Amino acid sequence: MERHLDVELRHLQERLLTMASLVEGSIGRAIHALVSREAPLAQQVVHSDEPINMAEIDIDELCLKMTALYHPEATDLRFIMMAFKINNDLERIGDLAVNIAERTLELLKEPLLKPLIDIPRMATVAQGMVKDSLDAFVKRDAELARAVCRRDDEVDRLNDQVFRELLTCMLQDPRSIERAVELILIGRHLERIADHATNIAEDVVYLVQGRTIKHHVAGE
C-alpha cells in the first residue's frame, strides 16, 4: 500500500515542477522581449513575478508541514530539504528574469545597439540548464545533474565574451555606453540564472548519491 507520505512527496514534486515551468517561461519571455523588442511582453514578465512568489511561499509551507507531520527519515527527509532549497533557487531565477525584463524596458527606449547573438545563446543554455536540473531531480538522475554543472562553464565563457565585446563597443562609441551597460548587466543576470541551475543540479547529485559535489569538495 502506498504511504500517505509518498502521495505528499509526489504532490510536492509536482508543485515544484509547476513553479519551474513558470520560471522557465519568464526567462524565455524576457529574452524574447529583448530580442524582438516587444515592451508588452517584458511588462508581462514583470507582472508574472507575483504568482511565482506565492508559489514559493506555498512550497516552503508544504515542506515544513510534511517534515512536522511525517517525521520523514533518510531519503525522504533529504528529498524534502532539497525541495526546500530548490524552491528558493527557482524563486531567485524568477527574480532574475524580472530584472532582465526591467532592463529590456530601459533598452527599448533607445534604438538597437547591435544585433544580439551571444546573449540569446547564453539564455538558451541557461534555460536548458534550469529545465535539465529539474528533469534530473524528477528522474533522480545524477548523470544528467552533473552534465548541468559542466555547462555552467559555457555560460561563463559566453558572458566573458559578451562583456569584452560590449567594452569594445563603448570604447569605440561613447553614445553606446548606457545601452552597453544594460546589456552587460543582462549578461550577469543570465550568468546568475545558470549559477542557480548549477546549485539545483548539485543538490540533485547530493539527493541521489548522498554526497556533496558542492564547491568540488568530493571532486568529479
Added chain:
Amino acid sequence: MERHLDVELRHLQERLLTMASLVEGSIGRAIHALVSREAPLAQQVVHSDEPINMAEIDIDELCLKMTALYHPEATDLRFIMMAFKINNDLERIGDLAVNIAERTLELLKEPLLKPLIDIPRMATVAQGMVKDSLDAFVKRDAELARAVCRRDDEVDRLNDQVFRELLTCMLQDPRSIERAVELILIGRHLERIADHATNIAEDVVYLVQGRTIKHHVAGE
C-alpha cells in the same frame, strides 16, 4: 533538565554565527582592499572562500542530522529549517565578497578612477545589515529584523546613485569605461549582499512570528 536537542540547537546557532563572522570579515576586507588599494588583502579574501564553503557543508549536514535524529516539532523545526536557509544566504554573501575582491584586483592594475565615497558607504550599510540580521536571529528579535529589511531601500538608492555617477564618468571620459564598469559591478555585488541580508531578516520574522513577510505578502 535540558534536552539534548537544546544543546544541539545552541551548537547550530554558534556554528552559524561563526560562519557569519567569517563572511562579514570577507566583506570588510574586500572593501578595505578596494579603498586602500591593497592587492594582498584582496588576494586574502579570494582564498578565504574555502573555509566558508566547508562551513556551509558542515552546517547543512548538521541540520539534516538534527532533523532526522530528533524529529523536532513546531518552533524547533522552524529554527532548523531557517538555519538551513540562512546558511545558504551566508555562503552566497561570501561568494559576493570574493567577486568584489576579484574586481578589486582588476581595478588595482589601473590608476585610481576617482575617490570612492558611495561604494564604501553602501558596504558599511550592507555589512551592518548582515550583522544585524544575525543578531536578530540570535535574539529572536522581529523588530530588529524588520529594521534590516527597511535598510535595503537605502542600499538600492546608493547603488542607483553610484550607477548614474559612473555612467556620467564614462560619458565624459571614455578612458574611464573599463574601471567604471568594474565599479558598477561592485555596486551590484553590494546590492546583492544587502538582498541576502534582507532574506535572512525575513526568515527571522517568520521564525519569531510564524508568518512570512516575504514579498510583502503579509504587509508591514
